[in-house]
Each structure stands twice: as C-alpha cells, then as structure tokens.
Amino acid sequence: MYRYVIDHDKGFAPNPFFNVCTLACCKPVIRKGAEIGDVIVGYGPAKYDLSGKIIYWMMVDEIMSYDDYWEEPEFEKKRPRQGGSLMLNFGDNIYHREPATRKWVQERSFHSDENSLLGGGNLRRDTGSTDRVLLGRDYAYWGAEGPRPPAQFKEFIWAGRGQVYNVDSEDRKEAFIAWLQNQPGRGLINDPTDWSLDKEVRSLLDRKSVTC
Template identity: 45%
Template sequence: MTLHSYVIEHDMGFAPNPFHRRCSLAACKPLIRASATLGDYVMGTGTAHNDMRQHLIYWMHIDEIVDFDAYWNDPRFRRKRPVMHGSMAQRHGDNIYHSLPGGGFFQADSFHSQDDGQPDPANRDRDTGRTQRVLLARNFAYYGKHARSIPDEFRGFIKKGPGHRNKFTAANLAYFMEWLLADPARGYIAEPTDWL
C-alpha cells in the first residue's frame, strides 16, 4: 500500500469529485493517476490561499480504476458528468472525457473547458496526455470546509508546492494511517473550501 500526498490548488469539488457516494480523481494529478494501484490511498491538503495549508481536505482508498471511456459509458457514473446550469456539485462533475474515433479526446463543457464551453487544449492535454486512468473510491472522507488539522508530528506527510509525495518509511506510514483512519467520519462531509 502506498500513500500519495499532494496539495489541492483549487478545491472546487472537481478534482477530487466527492459527490454521488464515490470519490473520483479523473482530472489533474496525472502522475498519481498513472502510478496508483488498487489499495493505495490518496490524500489532498489545503493551500495558504484558503488558510488550509496544514489541513487535510480529503483522503480516498482506491478500490477501482477505469479508463476515460469506461467512466464515460458506465451508468453508475452518469451523474458525475457536468451540468453547467445545475447545482454547484453538478457544475463540477469530472466525467468529462472520452476517446474520439480519429484519435484524441472529447472534452465536455466543464470546469476544465473554456468559459464559452469550448475545449481547453492545455487542460485536456494535461489531463489525458500521460494517462487515461480514473481513480475511484467508496471508502473516503471529504472534509472540505471542515478540513482536519494535521498534527505537527505528521508535517512530513504534507507536500509543499506542485507534484506529490509517496515515499515514507513503513513505521511512519503506519503511525500516520492510524491517525488518518481514527476519525470515523466517511463520505462527503462538507462543501469544498473554495465554494463561496
């Protein structure tokens, strides 16, 4: 089991998407999506801009990995397709990609498209260029605005800046996971920190 830790630059309910009883990571973080395996954990911490630098926004325990086409076509995940005139949760749906017959990927009107709904090539290339994998979890805790303060003794698990961390000693990881999983709260707990 590996723990992948990173900073959530924009906590909008898009990446990760904690809605509809599944936490999904289908955009951003291509290196984590490319390398994570079943049974791994992913955790995201806050940033200075929302006063959440040493706070846990969410964690997920990966129990399913699919590609973009499977995610798009699976009826279980239809509600994760964005509806740009819907609720905040609907607007931040992350089920936005599927392959095109001639190559490349369709990008739905979404948080990662341009303001007028047209595809955003930079976001599309970053999301699809290295991997087509979508990480899914039924066992997760998304704290959002009720983010948990991470004790000073676990500061080494907080990634600073871009990228991610996933190299920890077995003893330190076991100690941290004991803290992480001690809170019984699960699922969607509070709205994203960057929602007004």
C-alpha cells in the same frame, strides 16, 4: 501514499459526490502511478490559510479508463450539467474518445478552454500521459474543515508544489493511515472550500443550463 496541495477545491478534482470519490482530472502523475490500495491525501492551500489541513483522503479501490468511466451507468451522474447545482456543474466525467477517429472528446465543463478545442490546454494535461480515473469508496472529504495531522505525523504534511509519494518508514505510514481512518466521518462531510470562499464559483449558478 500520495500527498499534494489542492489549489482549486471546487468539487471537480477530486469529485467527492454520489458516495464515490473520483480523481479523473488534474494530477496526471498521481493518476498514472497510483495502484489499488494506495492512499491519497489532499491538503489545503495557503491562500485560504489552510496549509497543513487535510481537505480529503481516499483509498483507491478501483481504476478505470476514461472510456469505461464515461460509459459506466453508475457514473452518468458525474457528467457535468452546467447551469444546474454546483455539484452538477463540477462533474468530472468529461473525457471519452470519438469511436471513428479515436480523438479525445472533452465535454463542456470546468476544464473547457480554447486551447483544449485544439488538442492542447487542459485536455492535453489531463489525457496526455494517462487516461486513468482513480476511484475510492473509503474516503473522507472535509473541505475547509479538515483536521491537521498531530505533531507526531508532521513528516506526512505536504505544503509544496507537485506531489510526494515516498515515505521513510512503512510502519510510520501505516500508523498515519490508521490515524486517518480513525477520524470521525466518512464520505462527503462538508462542501468544497471554494464554494463559500471563491465568488466566481457562485456565478456559475446564474448561467443557463447546458446539456452535455
């Protein structure tokens, strides 16, 4: 069971829209190591006084390569459309290989930056060690309104950098997962935290539409 803190909760990583929660960018350690059936829990950042609150959880039920994710018709709607709604601005289906050269193509998106154009930056961080996309159809995405685990599960709260996977007791882990799954609500319950708290996010709606 992976736990980590979400520094930027914009609906990009993870992307909780269209009834499938996807982790396609950022967190390469988790994307490389996770297996079917693993549970991922993302906690809120201290900058919004959300430390210890759960932003989302998901159970991994499918793993795809970037190329397969890009080509899958079901996930064309997760390709970014800048200048549209915030949900479309933060599409995470942004990577695929150029057939002739096998070089990575990064579509214009939240992760676009000058270094990525040269093969570095976010492109290198996202693709350098893995090209796996994690998908979960059993998930709950609360944004800033998520619950805090009760004191009996305090060992599963994570507020530090990076991610943690190991647990001291499989029985305790299963009890915590059962608690998660018993929380009311599934799927997209609330908007991403930054949509209301980060003023720069709102400025995206003022940009001209760009077809990716």
